Each structure stands twice: as C-alpha cells, then as structure tokens.
Amino acid sequence: MSKRLLFLLLMVAALFLTSADVGAQTAGGKEPQVKDLILATTTSTVDTGLLDVLIPIFEKQTGYRVKTISAGTGQALAMGEKGEADVLLVHAPEAEKKLVDSGLVSNYQLVMHNDFVIVGPASDPAGIKGKQSVDAFKAVAQKEGTFVSRGDDSGTHKKELSLWKKAELTPAGAKWYQESGQGMGATLLMASEKQAYTLTDRGTYLAQKPNIKLEILSEGDPSLLNIYHVMRVNPEKFTKVNGEGGKAFVEFMLLPGTQTIIGEFGKDKFGQPLFFPDAGKKM
Numbered sequence: 001m002s003k004r005l006l007f008l009l010l011m012v013a014a015l016f017l018t019s020a021d022v023g024a025q026t027a028g029g030k031e032p033q034v035k036d037l038i039l040a041t042t043t044s045t046v047d048t049g050l051l052d053v054l055i056p057i058f059e060k061q062t063g064y065r066v067k068t069i070s071a072g073t074g075q076a077l078a079m080g081e082k083g084e085a086d087v088l089l090v091h092a093p094e095a096e097k098k099l100v101d102s103g104l105v106s107n108y109q110l111v112m113h114n115d116f117v118i119v120g121p122a123s124d125p126a127g128i129k130g131k132q133s134v135d136a137f138k139a140v141a142q143k144e145g146t147f148v149s150r151g152d153d154s155g156t157h158k159k160e161l162s163l164w165k166k167a168e169l170t171p172a173g174a175k176w177y178q179e180s181g182q183g184m185g186a187t188l189l190m191a192s193e194k195q196a197y198t199l200t201d202r203g204t205y206l207a208q209k210p211n212i213k214l215e216i217l218s219e220g221d222p223s224l225l226n227i228y229h230v231m232r233v234n235p236e237k238f239t240k241v242n243g244e245g246g247k248a249f250v251e252f253m254l255l256p257g258t259q260t261i262i263g264e265f266g267k268d269k270f271g272q273p274l275f276f277p278d279a280g281k282k283m
Contacts, residue, residue: 037064037245040076040085042155043183045228048203048274050265057261058252064245072183074153080105080231083238087246089253091201091228092155105231107250110282112262112275113227116159118218119188119205120145120197128197129217136218137167144176146196150187151179155226160199163223188212201226203274206266228275230254254279 045051046068055066069076069085073092079085081104088105090096099105118128118136126145128136140147149171150157164171171177178196180187184204191198192212205216230253235243252258259277266274 031063032244032248034242034245035063035065037066037087037242037249038069038079038085039066039087039089039249040069040071040079041089042073042076042091042228043070043185044091044156044201044204045089046070047183047185048207048266050203050262050275053261053265054253054258057258058249061252062245062248064248066249070183072150072152072154072157074155074158080233083233083241085233086242087230087232087249089228089230090155091226092158093227093229095155095158096229096231100231104234104237106234107230107232107247109230109250109254110278110280111228111230111253112259112278113225114201114203114275115219115226116156116199116224117202117205117216118197118199119191119214120217121195121213122215123195124215124217126197131218133163133218133221133224134167137163137169140176140197141167141169141171141174144174146176146178146194147171148187148191148194148196148198149177149179150184150198151181152183154183156184156199156201159224159226163199166223188214203266206270206272206274209270227278 051068059066073090076088076090077095077099080088080099100108118133126140126143128139131139149160180190184200185208187198188200188205188208189212192214230250232246232250233241235241259279262275263273263277266272
C-alpha cells in the first residue's frame, strides 16, 4: 500500500471517528429529497486535489451528489448571485461581502487559508527575489519581465490587480504583460513555458511543482494572505436552490474531522500542508 493511499485512509477514518455523521446532524439521518448539489468554487480547491478527497466523503455521509464547477471565484460568485449554484467555496473576501450584505448568500463561514506567492524563473531577470510583493511588481514592470496574469476575474486575479494598484501601475496592454484566461494550474504551466512571473496560491504551486520550472521568489508579505470561505446560496432568494444540500455542505466543511483532513492535506507529498484549517476562528 502506498504512503499516499494509507494517508488518505487514515484521514477518512479520522473523519468518521472524530465527528458525528453529517447526514444525521443535518437531515435527521434521512436521505435528502433533492440529491443533486451544485458547488461553485475556485480552481485552487480542484487543482490541488483537496476536493477529490473531501467530496466523496461528503457524498457517502449525506447521500448528496455533488457537481463541482471550478470556474474561479469571480464566476463562482456570479453563479451565486444568479442562483445558479447551491453552495460556494471561494477566496475573495471583499467581493464576497457584496453577496453577504445583499442576503444572496447565508451560512457564511471561514474555512481555511493559505497564502499567495510570486513565482518566476530561477534566473530572475527582474531581480525580485526577496522583495515584498508591491516592490516585486514594480521591479517586473521596470525590467519589463514577462508576467502571466490569469485575467479571469478569479480571486487570484483580483489579488493581483490589487497589488498593481498599490504599486500605482496599470500593466494591461503592455507587451510584457500577458493574460492566460485560464485557471491557476494552466496559468502556471504557461508561465513556466514562457519562463515568466506570475502570482499563484501556494497550494496550487506545490501541487504543480513537479510539472513546472518556476521558483518562489517573493513570499511572506501580510498582504498575500489567501482566505477561503464557504457559504450557502440563500434559498429564500432563489426557489430552485438546494438549500438543505447547501446547508449540509457548509456544516460538513466545519466538522472537526473535515478540518483535520484540510490541515493534513499535502503533508505526505510536499512535507507541508497546502491549507490551514480555520473553522471557528476570526481573521
């Protein structure tokens, strides 16, 4: 048995041993009336493999069938705003606030965090290694180092734009600034091929590291904190939303067993977790 398989089996056991069955908690142990559940989420939760571990457990415990739409946070929030998803797992707190304040989502809960890092070629032609994020962006622009942006209104793209704004720069349209229009994994591959710089969440970078030739050059800046929330799309606003399913998924993500898996995920392969559990905390 491989170490990875053993690890996953232990984590599944931890979930069942350390937390009550979520189906019993949320639906009295009964089969759900509407089994199909649409989860709209950022690409990082899929690209890292985290949801490949969590969703099968949730489905077995509750009887729901999850359809995951990995579209980036901007599109995920747009789906929630239109009632086209039942539950959201995203990482753009400022953009999320609009939906929370309008009552379009409920059960808004902090789940986990990791951080953003700026990666680039080992040769580092713009000389950003060790610089704080804004100074690193200024150096890339000054040296006209190739930079690949996601350009997809995702949480990562929103963070990138905020850093350019702090640097008082508008790179759009410059020859050295390119947009992938794709998820984080694909953007990292594109940046690697072009030996370019990009902003990424640490989890996706670690998951993709065997496939790319990029190094972390700027990290640890407090502004690079990457916070994930889960929320149910409000069934009182959209009659077709699976409110019970959304509620069940939110509660599942907060269970001690689920939080244990989140905190351990990645340690076996990368020597460090890809996410840090935050249920019940304030950030």
